Amino acid sequence: MHRRAQPVPYAVAAALAAGLLAAPAAGAADAGAGGAGTRIRDIQGDTRISPLAGERVTDVPGTVTAVRAFGSARGFWLQDARPDADPATSEGLFVFTGSATPDVEPGDAVEVSGSVSEYYPGGRGAGLQSVTELTGASWTVVASGNPLPRAFVLRDATVPGRFAPAADGGSIEELRLRPGSYALDRYESLEGMRVAVRDARVVGPTSAYHELWVTAEPARNRTARGGVLYAGYRDPNGGRLKVASLIPFAERPFPVLDVGDHLGGTTAGPLDYDQFGGYELQATTLGGERRTSPDRESTRRQRAAELAVATYNVENLSARDSAAKFERLAHGLVDGLAAPDIVALQEVQDDNGPADDAVTGADATLRKLTEAIAAAGGPAYEWRQIDPVDDADGGRPGGNIRVAFLYNPGRVSFTDRPGGDATTPVRVTDDGGAPALSASPGRIAPGDAAWNDSRKPLAGEFTFRGRTVFVAAVHFNSKGGDQGLDSRFQPPARGSEEQRTAQAAAVNEFVRDVLAVDRRAGVVVAGDVNDFPFSPAVARLTAGHALVDLVGRLPRGERYGYVFNGNSQVLDHILASPALAVRADYDIVHLNAEYADQASDHDPSVVRLRP
CATH class of the missing domain: 2.40.50 (OB fold (Dihydrolipoamide Acetyltransferase, E2P))
Incomplete structure (x- = not known):
């Protein structure tokens, strides 16, 4: 049984908190290995692991500072009102009570007994740090109404x-x-x-x-x-x-x-x-x-002689999504991106979305998007894409996400060549000294092990003002399974990086095949690379001077289009072959990632080129 003590006078409580009086249940000793006299600092120790882990401690004194009264990880936080002088030893501790709401309140002076344990969020194998806590606890309230320790x-x-x-x-x-x-x-x-x-x-x-x-x-x-x-x-x-x-x-x-x-x-x-x-x-x-945040951005419209190519991760878009999401995405493309000529889309789901069935087609999804764009005042976009093998490309189970092209036929034309399917690799051919694709659209090296359980890149051949431009839409594998920045392993391992680097090598080889036929060919690679400009994957993608990562053209403080755990970063890239990169005008349009209300968790980006 826990007993509730009568509140102590405020003057006495303040003196207790300031260390001018002895805490009622602290005992004479300030330290001890388990048993009576143990303080929170003895439990926490001066490393990340408690020196008393696995032991039972009794009558640990402290002031309740907060209570978690919801969820399955309920409990309360306890802090010693008489800290030591060692900055390495924490004076706070969580007391875990499971699904039971503890009968304590902030300001209660308590004595707690329990077992010391190290809790690893996500399990020990997740690589995260642990939380030192007391479990199987019992406690006695010896005074109430105490002031909380200073933060x-x-x-x-x-x-x-x-x-x-x-x-x-x-x-x-x-x-x-x-x-x-x-x-x-x-x-x-x-x-x-x-x-x-x-x-x-x-x-x-x-x-x-x-x-x-x-x-x-x-x-x-x-x-x-x-x-x-x-x-x-x-x-x-x-x-x-x-x-x-x-x-x-x-x-x-x-x-x-x-x-x-x-x-x-x-x-x-x-x-x-x-x-x-x-x-x-x-x-x-x-x-x-x-509220001091800036407004959402929009970019300028391309000029008549400029080809505008954009990339946009539309975050698991399917025909089952609400009309509001389609409308938001459409206005982003029309008002934010100024209706680009070509758009490389990522995370286009099949028509049934996450329903795990045999459906792989996405025409209904793309039709709803293009209709929403037209309703928002944009052009009558057409699309090209290739349906994946069912459940072979990763992402949400059953969703069959893939990359796709939208293009404005009033500004550019698409060269259709038959033969492209989910498993047939596209080849670069020499057509009288000019590069061409064996199939358009076609998938780049879909049988390569680099694309196992991952989205395959889509290549297409476009014509703008009489000039051929090759565009590859990409969506590399995610960072799932990597150790977090605050992992207990330092530096953290980035295991997913190996697959992305292999994927980058396959795309780089495709681009170099095009440039081997014509070194001044126009090639654009656009999409969610899922990696940073300073990563090995991007270094491999640009290897041999095949491509220029255009994010480097922006001022340093504008090089981001995704926000994760408070870090503004680059995951989406547009890269261009050297001949196109010379006069490229690149922009990341901030209209999603920084906002609580977002149509996607990614910002789109666009480049204006003069082929």
Whole structure:
């Protein structure tokens, strides 16, 4: 049985919190290996793993700072009101109660007994860090109404610029924490403790799960529109922090904010860690909404002599999607992208969407999209694509996602050549000194092992003002299975990179086959490469000077079109052969990724060329 004590007078509670009086149940000892006298700092230790893991501790004193009263991972956070002088040892701890709501309240002084364990979100094999916690716990409330320990403020001066200690890909769990040297060590040294951010700029928009990302380092790698640029493996931006809320939404709705907005005032609560974003501030005090984000962008219209080629990941679009989604995508293409001449689409699903049946055709999906574009004032686009083998191209099971072309027949013509299907590779032929495709549209090396369980690239032959332009629409394999930036393994392994690099090699070979016939041929590769400009995959894609990655033409602060865990980054690319790249005008149009309300999680991009 837990007993509820009478509230203590505020003056006494304040003295307890300040360490001027002994905590009622702390006992005479400040430390001990299990048993009575154990403090939270003894449980947390000065590494990522508790020195008492697997042991049972009794009568651990602390003040309840927050309660999680929902979900299957309920419990409360406990913090020692009498911290030690070692910055490496956290003074906070989570007490896990499963599906039972604990009968404690913030401000309760308690004594807790339980077993020390290390919880790995997603399972130990996921590669994430662990959360030290007490399980099988019982507790006694010895006083109520105590003030909460002061929150540690995360800001430039308290979050180190270096991200994590290196261990040559090994685990950093046993390394002593150096919170003054590494951002991940700083956060780990505060695990379970109250932390705060003030007037924090939003760098990841509010998600469907009522979470957003802020930065504690507002000047670091700032994008032109207020985000945080991810520009290299060595700098993952340690100031990023996810914010969730422990406040009932009926009492305080979670703010719906975009990148560049601010959580005004103070946001505070215990520091947690989860499998979908690493360290997370579980707010018990939530700042106010301060809207400072920029408007959605639009690009200029191409001139008569310019060929506009765009790429757009339409995020699992199927004929079953709402008319509102089709309308949003259509206005993005017409108003945002100024109706490009050619559009490389990714994540076009079959007509039945996620229904896992034998349907692979996507004509109904593409018809609804082109009809929506016309209704939005755009051109009467036509499309070309090849149906995949059922369930062979990855993505959502049953969805049969694929790449496809839209094109405006009033501006360009498509050269149709028969023979293209899901399994037949397209070849480059020499037609009297001019390159041509054996099939148009045709798939690039669909039988290559590089495309196992992944979308196959689509090549097409277009004519603009009498000039042939070859376009390849691509969607490389995802980063699924890679270790997270805040993994316990540093640097984290990027296992999915090997397949993307092999895919890049196959596309590069196709482009070089075209250029071998005519070195001044016009070739465009456009799509979701699922990798960064500084990645091995992109290096392989451009190898031999076959292609130029046009994102490098933009100012540094504008090189992004996707926001993941608060990092603004490049996944979608448009690359051009050297002859086309000379006078290319490239633009990423920011109308989705930075916003809570988005038609897709990707921003589209467009290049205007003079073939």
